[in-house]
Amino acid sequence: MLKRFIFTLVLISATLGPIPEAHAVNPWAAIIKAAIKKVVKAVDLMIQRRQNKVIKLQNAQKALENTMAKLKLEQIADWVKKQRDLYRKYYEELKKVKAVISYYFRIKEIAQKEAMIVEQYQKAWSLFQNDKHFTASELLYMQKVYTGIMEETTKNVDLLTLVVKSFTTQMSDVKRLEIIDQAAxxxxxxxxxxxxxxxxxxxxxxxxxxxxxxxKVVKELYGIE
Known part of the structure; x- marks a missing residue:
C-alpha cells in the first residue's frame, strides 16, 4: 500500500507540477483553437443551409413524381416533354448542392484533425516540461519543434478559412478542390x-x-504499454 501511495504521489506530481515559465505552453494554441472553432461553426452553418435546400429540392422532386403517378401512360411522355426544362434545374441544383455538402464535410474533418493536433501538442508538451528525464536544452529543442508545428498548423487553418470564404466568391470548383487537397x-x-x-x-x-x-511511473504518465 505504501509503495502504491508513493507511486500515486509521484505520478500526480509529474502531471500537475508547476510549468517552468521558460517553457510555457505556446500561446498560439488558444488562438489556433479559436480559429478552428470559427471554421467549424461556419461550416456547420453552411451544411445546415445546404441540407435545408436539399430537402426543398427533394420535396419538389417528390411532387413531380406524384404528379406523374396520377397521369395516364399516354399523357406521361407529352407532359414530361413540356415540363423537362422546368424541372431540369431542380435536378441539376440538387446534384450541385450535394457536391458542395461533401466539400463542407471534408473541410470539417480537416479542421477537426487540426484541433486534435493542438490538443495532442498541449498534452504532450505539458508532460514533457515536468519530466525530470529531459535536460533544459532538450526541452528548448522540443519547444522549437512544437513552435514549427504550430506555425504549420496556423497556415493550414488559414487555408481552411480561405476555402470557407471561397464559397461566397467566384473561385472555381477546381481551385477550391486544389486548396482542400493541399490542406488535407x-x-x-x-x-x-x-x-x-x-x-x-x-x-x-x-x-x-x-x-x-x-x-512504471513513466509508463503510467505517458500511457505506454
Missing part, C-alpha cells in the same frame, strides 16, 4: 510528424528510467 495533405503530414515526435520523446524518457519503479 499538410494536416496529415503535420499530424504524423507530431505523433512520431511525441512517441520518440516518450520512449526516450522511458529509456532513462533509473529503476523499475521509475519506469
Amino acid at each position: 495533405k499538410q494536416v496529415d503530414k503535420v499530424y504524423d510528424e507530431l505523433s512520431t515526435f511525441n512517441n520518440e520523446n516518450k520512449r526516450l524518457s522511458l529509456s532513462r528510467a533509473k529503476d523499475e519503479f521509475d519506469a
Whole structure:
C-alpha cells in the first residue's frame, strides 16, 4: 500500500507540477483553437443551409413524381416533354448542392484533425516540461519543434478559412478542390510528424528510467504499454 501511495504521489506530481515559465505552453494554441472553432461553426452553418435546400429540392422532386403517378401512360411522355426544362434545374441544383455538402464535410474533418493536433501538442508538451528525464536544452529543442508545428498548423487553418470564404466568391470548383487537397495533405503530414515526435520523446524518457519503479511511473504518465 505504501509503495502504491508513493507511486500515486509521484505520478500526480509529474502531471500537475508547476510549468517552468521558460517553457510555457505556446500561446498560439488558444488562438489556433479559436480559429478552428470559427471554421467549424461556419461550416456547420453552411451544411445546415445546404441540407435545408436539399430537402426543398427533394420535396419538389417528390411532387413531380406524384404528379406523374396520377397521369395516364399516354399523357406521361407529352407532359414530361413540356415540363423537362422546368424541372431540369431542380435536378441539376440538387446534384450541385450535394457536391458542395461533401466539400463542407471534408473541410470539417480537416479542421477537426487540426484541433486534435493542438490538443495532442498541449498534452504532450505539458508532460514533457515536468519530466525530470529531459535536460533544459532538450526541452528548448522540443519547444522549437512544437513552435514549427504550430506555425504549420496556423497556415493550414488559414487555408481552411480561405476555402470557407471561397464559397461566397467566384473561385472555381477546381481551385477550391486544389486548396482542400493541399490542406488535407499538410494536416496529415503535420499530424504524423507530431505523433512520431511525441512517441520518440516518450520512449526516450522511458529509456532513462533509473529503476523499475521509475519506469512504471513513466509508463503510467505517458500511457505506454
